[in-house]
Amino acid sequence: MKIAFTGNMFPYGKSLAYGGERILGYLAEALAKRGHDIYQFSIAGTEPSEGVKDYIPIHRDESSPADEYYLAVSEYATKHNILFDVYQCNYFGEKWGKATKCIAKVYSELVWNAWSHCKPWNNVEPKNIVSYSKLLQWDLMNRNVPSTMIHYGIPKDLYKPSYEHDGYAVWIAKMEGGKRPDLAIKLAKAAGLKIVIMGPPYNTNCFWQMVEPYLDDETVFWVRGVDDYQKWKIMSRAKVFISSNDNSWREHFGITNAEALACGTPIIAFNRINQECAIWTDQIIEEGKQGYFLNYLDSNDTDEILSKGVPLLAQIDKIERRACRERFEAMFTADLMASRYEYFYGQLLQNGDVDSMEINF
Numbered sequence: 001m002k003i004a005f006t007g008n009m010f011p012y013g014k015s016l017a018y019g020g021e022r023i024l025g026y027l028a029e030a031l032a033k034r035g036h037d038i039y040q041f042s043i044a045g046t047e048p049s050e051g052v053k054d055y056i057p058i059h060r061d062e063s064s065p066a067d068e069y070y071l072a073v074s075e076y077a078t079k080h081n082i083l084f085d086v087y088q089c090n091y092f093g094e095k096w097g098k099a100t101k102c103i104a105k106v107y108s109e110l111v112w113n114a115w116s117h118c119k120p121w122n123n124v125e126p127k128n129i130v131s132y133s134k135l136l137q138w139d140l141m142n143r144n145v146p147s148t149m150i151h152y153g154i155p156k157d158l159y160k161p162s163y164e165h166d167g168y169a170v171w172i173a174k175m176e177g178g179k180r181p182d183l184a185i186k187l188a189k190a191a192g193l194k195i196v197i198m199g200p201p202y203n204t205n206c207f208w209q210m211v212e213p214y215l216d217d218e219t220v221f222w223v224r225g226v227d228d229y230q231k232w233k234i235m236s237r238a239k240v241f242i243s244s245n246d247n248s249w250r251e252h253f254g255i256t257n258a259e260a261l262a263c264g265t266p267i268i269a270f271n272r273i274n275q276e277c278a279i280w281t282d283q284i285i286e287e288g289k290q291g292y293f294l295n296y297l298d299s300n301d302t303d304e305i306l307s308k309g310v311p312l313l314a315q316i317d318k319i320e321r322r323a324c325r326e327r328f329e330a331m332f333t334a335d336l337m338a339s340r341y342e343y344f345y346g347q348l349l350q351n352g353d354v355d356s357m358e359i360n361f
Helices: 019-033 068-080 134-141 181-190 204-210 228-235 255-262 302-314 321-331 334-351
Strands: 002-006 037-043 054-058 084-089 104-110 129-131 169-172 195-198 220-222 240-243 267-272 291-296
Touching: 002 019, 002 068, 019 037, 019 255, 019 334, 037 068, 054 068, 068 084, 084 334, 104 334, 129 134, 169 181, 169 228, 169 255, 181 195, 181 204, 181 220, 181 240, 181 302, 195 228, 228 255, 240 255, 255 267, 255 321, 267 302, 291 302
Parallel strands: 002 037, 002 084, 037 054, 084 104, 104 129, 169 195, 169 240, 195 220, 240 267, 267 291
Antiparallel strands: none
């Protein structure tokens, strides 16, 4: 297939990528490895994904109402006399123009979350929408936006698992208040564990309020932003990954959970009762097999968090680290993600637009 693939893939360099942008890069690479021609339309300065047929830099003008991605795809198709099989739209924002049949046979869009990308659909019937978790799919359905669910995936060999550990806990994420690194720190300290905090201080208030006061370079360490190699070295030797959040945060996937599984690292997964995260709804881990759920009512009740979390940490060594890696390989590799997209595209090309379809492999 010839696929016009838009979005900010590896905008900060491949080994330093965070968030959904890196998943786009992995998807483009995995589809290219599967023999498809990927034409990557990404923001200028992006590191092109490996194996793409062509990379076309996009110069965005935030003051303009135009959809620069669509215009670039249309101009490229005309210039090179290409009819793309698929126009895959993967970018943030509200500048949105639906592709016409003159440049692509079918159109598909990956939705980032339940809020940022729904407004343009007020006057457009949504078709061929992809959500990346069951939880996101349910939230979109509550907005009358049907979608097909395809989980995120990361390259199988990006992180090698370790089946031994060095006895410390780890926390990694974009440093945002809703992810509550301070709760992870308090929990680790209460359980007598050292903890390594990884993540650049995107939200400086979060860093100064929830991380800096605890740093002592004896029990609590901050490694700032890390590349893939540093992340692997630290996470693969951790006893446990603490995947924390608070009352306000409803995680729709959590790429770091998949990374921990890839490294063979068990997870303590925060999950607010009656406001479940994807790690619960999508069964990213199974209770007692790849980690434990810390199901809480109120993240402001530190006593509740510690009274529930400390006993879970005390038994984390019961988790078989090989089971973590097996869970990753069965559910969250980039090749699995690409094969599901490949199937999705094939069905669209054969049968036309869909509201939603089940992909069960």
